[in-house]
Amino acid sequence: MDDLDDKLLHLLTRNARSTATDLASVLGVSRGTVQNRIEALLHTKVIHRFTVEMGATEHDHQISAFTLIRLNAGDHRVTLAALRRMDEILDVHNLSGNFDIVAELRTSSLKRLDRALDQIRVMQEVAETQSHIRLAQAIK
Numbered sequence: 001m002d003d004l005d006d007k008l009l010h011l012l013t014r015n016a017r018s019t020a021t022d023l024a025s026v027l028g029v030s031r032g033t034v035q036n037r038i039e040a041l042l043h044t045k046v047i048h049r050f051t052v053e054m055g056a057t058e059h060d061h062q063i064s065a066f067t068l069i070r071l072n073a074g075d076h077r078v079t080l081a082a083l084r085r086m087d088e089i090l091d092v093h094n095l096s097g098n099f100d101i102v103a104e105l106r107t108s109s110l111k112r113l114d115r116a117l118d119q120i121r122v123m124q125e126v127a128e129t130q131s132h133i134r135l136a137q138a139i140k
Helices: 003-014 020-027 031-043 077-085 110-121
Strands: 063-071 089-094 101-107 126-133
Touching: 003 020, 003 031, 020 031, 063 110, 077 089, 077 101, 101 110, 110 126
Parallel strands: none
Antiparallel strands: 063 101, 063 126, 089 101
């Protein structure tokens, strides 16, 4: 990756629907260069997927939470795979510190959030969870 890739990634994170022509114009390169760079970033898995981010009004009708998860000693691949299969989980990250994993969840109701948390708590390797419901975005 070079400076052009970094700039391209920055532009794509702001608007993944930008056309190659528009990106090329901003970056001062040809449309073909932009297309080739995007293909290379996809091939090398720097870009994993393109996604949709809902507007604030849609998020206002959903419950979003972060759940810290402490795991028992052992191979965590099964637990991580199970977490990634849950529809309510948007993202999963490994952590350093007192907890091993943080999972970001989004549901349409507190009842569904509670069910998803119950699913996590009964996983064999899960020793402890701590959940925090998101109230408002502090920085945009």
